[in-house]
Amino acid sequence: MSSPTTPAPLVDTGLRPTDDRAWVREAIRKLRADATRTSDTHLIKVHLPGCDRVDLYLKDESTHPTGSLKHRLARSLFLYGLCNGVIGPRTTVVEASSGSTAVSEAHFARMLGVPFVAVMASTTSPAKIALIEREGGRCHLVDDPTAVYAEARRVADAAGGVYLDQFSNAERATDWRGNNNIAESIFEQMSMEEHPVPAWIVVGAGTGGTSATIGRFVRYQALDSRVCVVDPEHSAFLPAWQGDGEARLEPSRIEGIGRARLEPSFLPLVVDRMLGVPDCASIAAMRFLRERTGISAGPSTGTNIYGALRLAAEMEASGERGSIVSLVCDRGDRYDETYNSDEWVAAKGHDLARYAGVLASAWDDGLWTG
Template sequence: MAEAAEVVDRSASRAWVDNAVRLLEADAQRSADTHLLRYPLPEEWGVQLYLKDESTHPTGSLKHRLARSLFLYSICNGWVGEGTTVIEASSGSTAISEAYFAKLLGLPFVAVVPARTSPAKLALIEEQGGRCHLVSDPSTLYAESHRLAQESATRGGGHFMDQFTHAERATDWRGNNNIAESIFTQMRLEEHPVPTWVVVGAGTGGTSATIGRYVRYRRLATRLCVVDPEGSVFFDAWRSDQPELVRAGGSRIEGIGRPRVEPSFVGQVIDRMERVPDACSIAAARHASRALGRRVGGSTGTNLWGAFSLVADMVERGQRGSVVTLLCDAGERYAATYFDDDWVAAEGLDLGPATAQLAEFTSTGAWPR
């Protein structure tokens, strides 16, 4: 009689996986899509500026798309299963969105966040059932997340989601309802349906990678501009073609800017980069909040500073066309920081020159070079 074969069968876990994927896809169906808003500019300029309003997602930011993709990617790879503790390194918005999806799937969630993250964001993570683990030095986020995942593994299972590595690969950049496909679909009936520029910031680098790849795949004339806040390393690394560069500290503009070049940052698909001082980002967020009649966050201010520069350049050259950027999240999350004059003063920021430049742009379309 032949010796019996050894068999290990773990297929029972597939029932949980099937239901988890169903729940994530159902959320995508309920969320539908986000609005594309026209920013008020004078008609005689001949340039239209659009904001893709990602604040209308259930968790209030652009990161809702990323978090859903990361969960699908991790579950389908077998990294996350029933009872897995999910850990993420995040400045806030990704953690809020991942906490939402972890709660949807009945999974524990721990957000490893910089200690200077806005209290409003920390509260939103906790409201979704997540736990906040604060670190004083942003450069230790990754190591601390790995450590917590290893500790969780000894207690039944832990996974570091690692948005900074997996953002560009978890999203299908060819289509399948990614943000690039959504923007170009919504632009089809506009006067200039193929934007001259799309402007985004870089946090993980996943959004810029998705859009940059998509425009090349679809053979579109659109160019991609990435704006980088003060304190971030992306601009210097891209300009010098030195991806190994690092910078001490971190960005004051939550959600974008990193001290190191993240694995998801694909510099080769970027046509232009611009470094934006923090005072300009905050002044632009306040300026846009008045123009739109609603508060927008600091990363939206960074995006708009870059977009205004490109609009002004088109106006100066008499070029008609369109520019698209992102409204990443609402400004209410930053009432105690970017919209608080005392906080701005304590940070040593003077918004006066940037505010004056924005007023001049609004009146004349001019931008200093």
């Protein structure tokens, strides 16, 4: 009969090393200070001559230091990484992005003094690469655009770093209950307006994080606002909301929104309505907004405007009074060689004239003819 095994003595391993805790505290302070400086971007009231019953407001996210709505997401992703212990003073930070998210993440990486690598398709324009490099980031190019996610993870693993993965982590990195998020900022700024609780909040979806944050917040606060997500052509979000979760064969042609696959951060159940917006309509609307208000913004803002005007005309027609809030997502000067260029638009075959009358009718007369 064998004798019982004597248990091994417990080993006191002590506390986890804390050499980096002071750096983490300082890094979090810097990010929270940035939030204090920049979170309350301007909320602009836009007069719609044809919609006397409806007030339209645009929250101008282009005024962030990195020029876009993605400034909020990038800051949240860095805070998420710091508070989960995966970002330290020597961590290489990696993202799969060639656009505004990479620009903003490069900005915060430089603020904290850590390396940043953006993984993107080799077809990315030199102008986009220059924006990321200007903020201190390094661009890693791949020939197959569908491989950027796997390659970003490989690059992070090889460097002993972290892949931020905006498309999976956007909805979980933002505190949707409040704490300086975009939803809380919108409702605080609306509190003194005639219709402080918007009938609709209109946003596009790239990662899905913004619509998830706003949709959760209005439910948590027991508000009557409804969330409308506007979606460009070739995007998987609208079909998924309708019950078709299959990936699309082509990517979105409207930068910043629309995805060829259903991203984990997009939460269909917190979205009250979705509107598909033709790409030509998005481009026409960004130009229309500049002509009527002087606000120069990118094509995803055009998608927002097209959807917001449709909803305003519907409210006007039904006699409903209230307000609509949408976003200016980024600055228009980023698109001077593309969406703002008549030559580029013509080369892509976009017929903007067909939507000019639709926009003018909604704006001037409150009638939707689309």
